[in-house]
Amino acid sequence: MSSPTPPTIRLQIEFSGGLELLFSHTRKHTVNLPSTVPNSTRPADASYLILYLRDNLLKERPELFEEKGTVKPGILVLINDTDWELEGEGEYELKDGDEIVFISTLHGG
Amino acid sequence: MAPKSCALCKKARAMLKRPKTGQQICRDCFFFVFETEVHNTITEAKLFSPGDRVAIGASGGKDSTVLAHVMKTLNERYNYRLELFLLSIDEGITGYRDDSLETVKRNQQQYDMPLKILSYDELYGWTMDAIVEQIGRKNNCTFCGVFRRQALDRGANMLGVDHIVTGHNADDIAETVLMNIMRGDIARLGRCTSIVTQGEDTIRRSKPFKYAYEKEIVMYAYFKKLDYFSTECIYSPDAYRGHARAFLKDLEAARPSAIIDIVHSGEAFEVREEVKATQKLQQTCQRCGYMSSNTLCKACTLLEGLERGMADAGITDRARKRLEAEGPAPENLRTIPFFRPTTTPGSAASTVEVAI
Structure with missing residues (x-):
């Protein structure tokens, strides 16, 4: 008997500022994220998304993306075009259809 | 979380x-305060005079792209009456600079500014690709940095501009302060935060994004x-700056x-007078006429x-x-063309070929 697939939420993810190089050189991705963190009842939040992206979508040099459970300092995050610092950062609870943008500021100008 | 309203206009939703x-x-208040702060930086430091010809050092990266946009906006909004140019240096790095120069060429169209591209190959007879092929990846940033500085001055001289603005931002300057402290480079520490620098016969340089x-x-x-274009230089380890940057971001x-x-x-x-006194006097390079603290400038060496x-x-x-x-250096040694500063601003402009 197969277990039912867990419910997921569909997110639009975009990487820029050089971060796309870590993600198959592709800027835009659609991700189906489990709506709760596995083995818990915690709803999927931005912190979980970061770890999920690191483990499932990132192709190289994870240390340039994730550090201590959040994004590496110097990476900006926008949730539906708003600075995630106004949305509770990692504690933001993701909703179906959310658009999350990660921009590295670490590349030269 | 409930959306918050903007602390300035109290109406629109806060986004940053x-x-x-x-x-x-x-968003709209952000555009306005960001641009106004740059305008205040420019006016408080009296960076420009009406009629100035100003080159924007353009790499195609985020800082210089935003600088070109903001300079154009402020020049029109506050009627600075500046003549703006884009000046790009082509270091000759395949897969990096050739791509970013495409961005600069699009900026030229988008902002309607004349563009001058000066290449290391044209000026020094060497591309960075060729240099790295000879010397490997150690010290290549030294060559690139020394060559770029002089190339920017020479490009500006060819454009007949009075002034170069660069996209250095507050983070870059803070990083440089930290690096100079860590290296004990007191002379540079004393001047690295100056908004304007100008040597004897070099062109004025300034950083309108100093506080941005x-x-x-x-x-x-x-x-x-x-x-804008964002890819790290393929040759750049610049480990020291990288450490300072990571520390600053933390x-x-x-x-x-x-x-x-x-x-x-x-x-x-404030650098003590005794420390200043140990700094070398500026002179002109015997071989190429560029400013130097020795008989030969660093680029000629x-x-x-x-x-x-x-190479070392x-x-x-x-x-x-x-x-x-x-x-001694052989007679037929390849050298950099002799530098003749434009005495009257604008006089060189008619001879410049502006890239399309």
């Missing part, structure tokens, strides 16, 4: 938290959907005002080392002595 102040503001946070520059580019994460605080600390340092197959001669004293022991 300002790192400098912690204020939560909307990188976060805000990137947000500005994102919200305005500006077209500080910023803990306390966002740290960046502007370090810039202010740097400004407050590096170039001679490359040409004579002893420009890097270490020991290698320099070894080169000198081999005798």
